[in-house]
Amino acid sequence: MSADKPTVLLVEDEAAQREVLAYNLEAEGFVVARAENGEEALLLVEELVPDLVVLDWMLPNVSGIEVCRRIKSRAETRNVPIIMLTARSEEGDRVRGLETGADDYVVKPYSVAELMARVRTQLRRTRPAALGQVLTFDDILLDSETHKVTRQEKPLKLGPTEFRLLTTFMEKPGRVWSREALLDRVWGRDIYVDTRTVDVHIGRLRKALCQHGGDDPVRTVRGAGYALG
Incomplete structure (x- = not known):
């Protein structure tokens, strides 16, 4: 996973369709990982999150619906958003896809x-800063586009690693990060x-x-990691 750009896993067995979508996603500034079947997709999800x-x-073999079910059943990947692509327009199939966690x-x-x-x-829901949105937490304001941070309306000086750490915390306040x-x-x-480097930069x-x-x-959080708020 890229530290700044969001990573999109594209799972499509038709090569031409896969390349068109990958090209467009990369043009939007995303890092794209490609998989052409369900088994490959599940391995990449585990490796990349x-x-x-x-x-x-x-x-082929493992269906998209099964891939979706397995991704959503694992704690590490449960919150990864999934957009299902399908030629089926029947309402029953759509409901089944959504019920599986899509x-x-x-x-x-x-x-x-x-x-x-x-x-x-x-992504606006899960990685808002990566799309250039302004994040706020209490009296802290982070502008991911201009790379400026203020607290009580006073500018703060942060190094690039500290800025990325704060961005990660502010995208999910309260979440404990190992x-x-x-x-x-x-x-x-x-x-x-x-891992001790993390402690230095948190300091x-x-x-x-x-x-x-x-x-x-x-x-x-003793034995677990760090959280904002």
Whole structure:
């Protein structure tokens, strides 16, 4: 998973369709992982924990509906939004897809522009900062587009790693992040960083957030990790 750009897992067995969608998703600024069948999709979901899955209903061997069910049954991936693509327009199938945990449903043939809009809608819910939105928590305001942070309307100086840490916390206030989860989200999976490095940067973030006074909003959860608020 990229530290800044959202990762979309695209699961589509038709090569031409897969490449058209991947091209458009990449043009929107997303990192795209591709899978052509259900087994490959499930392996990639476990490995990457993507920010969103675009999933074709009709897949060889393991069906899209089964892939959806398995993703939503695991605690680590339960909250990953899934958009199902299907040629079936019958209402019963749509209900079945949604009951299995799909977050949205696009019937083929669809316009690529419509699918991109739905992808952005789902990511706005789960990764708002990646789409340039302003995040707020108590008296802290983070503008992900201008990379500016203020507290009590006073500007804060944050390094790039502290900015990404704060973004991660502010996208999901109250959620407890383990050091390993923070490493994956903030540093990226491909980079080896010692978990103690997380503690060092959390210390810097705390210092930065309190540079004009105020309580430390970052909470240490013993044996589990860190949370905002």
